Amino acid sequence: MNNFLIKNVCVPGLDLDEAHIVIKDGRYDTIMPAVSNEALIFTQNWEEDNKKAVDGRGWTIFPTFxxxxxxxxxxxxxxxxxxxxxxxxxxxxxxxxxxxxxxxEAMMERMRRLMDRAVSYGTGRMRTHINAGEDKAGNIALQAASKIKEEYRGILDLQIIAMVGNMSQPLTKNIELQDVLLSNNIDGIGGAPHLSESCNEEIDDLFAFASSRDLLIDLHADEQDDPEVRSICHIIKQVKKYDYQKKTTAGHLCSLSAMEEEAAFSIIDEMIQEQIYAVTLPAANLCLQGRDDKKNVRRGTTRVTSFLKKEAVIAVGSDNVNDPFHPFGDGDMLLTALIAAYANHLTSQKDISRLFQMITTKPAEIFGQTNHIQEGEKADFVLIEGKGEIELLSVQSGGRKVYRNSRWVSERQETISVWKKGNIYA
Structure with missing residues (x-):
């Protein structure tokens, strides 16, 4: 379905109540106000020519998550x-x-379960951290993810980050593990070096290997309540050493919220200067952090508002879904965004608009792609039941229609209904 018209959709960010969007050859060709004379004439001619049209019925359109x-x-x-x-x-x-x-096989089945749900909610790209190790059992997950990556190509694009750590020898010298990683189609190297007794050495090793293979770096950084845990400072040094700007991502960064503002701001400024991406994981960190606090219990998330005020590139991720790290969730980024809003005081209209960027355009940039709803761009979107950002966050509708790579890939049924007199059981 390369050429069609979507009528009557809400497009956040545009000064339009509703819009009509023409898709041609899989791209946004024209975006026009739905109430204009131009739109009225255009839609009449379009339908008279028996061209395909979809009535958006006031639903909201976003780039896929x-x-x-x-x-x-x-x-x-x-x-x-x-x-x-x-x-x-x-x-x-x-x-x-x-x-x-x-x-x-069991692991692949669970991966499919999450990916199917994620697609149905409107996710088009996903980056997964996968445990990798020196024993066979530790690499089953990597093999499973590699197969799933190919299975879902074009429906849900997957990047694989191999999580390594606590090895018997450095990765740069571990030829056998290198072969395992590279044979499983990984996109980057990760880990949680802040948990290691040889944190800096582990970071050095990961950067040395990643740079030799032109792989991304995506690290769990400082997922601790201790303000003295600052592995991000050494990560910044390695980014400078290897010129790894725009290829390095730091997730969690919880200790930034525990340290004094001046110290945290200095680190954030350095991250911006070195173009290091930041990712907040609100659901898991609200569950895991602050458990030892006896008063003024911390939320555990990083300084999201500080990153936003300084116009850093920061995104929201779902992190763990129904596992020992976080027992809830089902892959819906709209729910994750709501949790992020509560956790980080994102309640102004400007903040809410930024919040939606943190699950659409900003993480797409980290992924290495662009994904915007504007004329000339590739059409890659989700239609969500409900009108506007506030309603979507408030109602959490399950009604979604997902379009990727010139075809509709998923549709979830509408969930919003209005009670009417007499519409009850006797």
């Missing part, structure tokens, strides 16, 4: 791998203990 940080390998494992204390440390320990019991 990009979930820039998730963990496909761990999704839907909570029943198998509980977390009794709710802490990050127990989640890591319990998952590592359970990992040898997982089969590749």
């Amino acid at each position: 990009t979930d820039i940080h998730t963990h496909l390998d761990k999704a839907f494992t909570y029943e198998q791998v509980p977390n009794y204390s709710g802490t990050l440390r127990e989640a890591i320990t319990n998952y590592q203990s359970a990992l040898p019991s997982f089969t590749e």
Whole structure:
């Protein structure tokens, strides 16, 4: 379906109540006010010529979502791998203990479950962190993700970040593990070096290997309440050393919120200068952080408003879904955005507009793509039941229609209904 007209849709960011959008050859050809004389004449002629038209019925159109940080390998494992204390440390320990019991087939089935849900909610791109290690059991997830990546190509584009750490020898010297990583079609290298006793050395090793293979760097950074945990400072040094601007992403950054404002602002300014991308993971960090606080319990998320005020590139990710790190969620980035709004005081109209950028255009930029609703751009969008950003966040409608690569790839049924007198059971 390359050429068609979408009538009566709400386009946030444009000074229009409703718009008509013409799609030609899979691109946005024309965007016009729905109430204009031009639109009236155009639609009459279009329909008289028996061309294809879709009535948007006032639904809101967005670029497809990009979930820039998730963990496909761990999704839907909570029943198998509980977390009794709710802490990050127990989640890591319990998952590592359970990992040898997982089969590749079962893991792929869970990955499909999350990806299918994500697509149905409007996600077009996803970056997943996958545990990789020196033993066979540790690399089942990597093999599964590599196969899933090909299976969903063109429907949900997947980037794989191999998470490595606590190895018997540095990755730059571990030829066998290098072969495993590169044979599984990875896009980047990651890890959580702040949890290692040799944090700086691990960061050095990861950058050295990634730069030798032109791979992305995407690290879990400072997912701690301790203000003295600052692995991001050494990450910044390595970005400078290897000229890894716009190729490095730091997720979590929780300790920024625990330290004094002056110190945090200095780090954020350096990240902006070196063009290091930031990702906040509100759902998981609200669950995991601040558990040892006896008063003034911290939210645990990074300084999102500070990043926004300084116009840094920061995105929101879903992180963990129904696993020992975070027992809830189902892959809907609209729900994740609502959690981010609550966690970070994003309630002004300007902040809410920025929030939607943090699940659409900003993470797409981190992914290495552009995705905007404007004339000439590739048509890649989700139609969401409801009108405008406030209503979408408030109602959390499940009604979605997703268009990618010149075809409709998913449709969820409408969920908003209005009670009418007599419309009840006797």
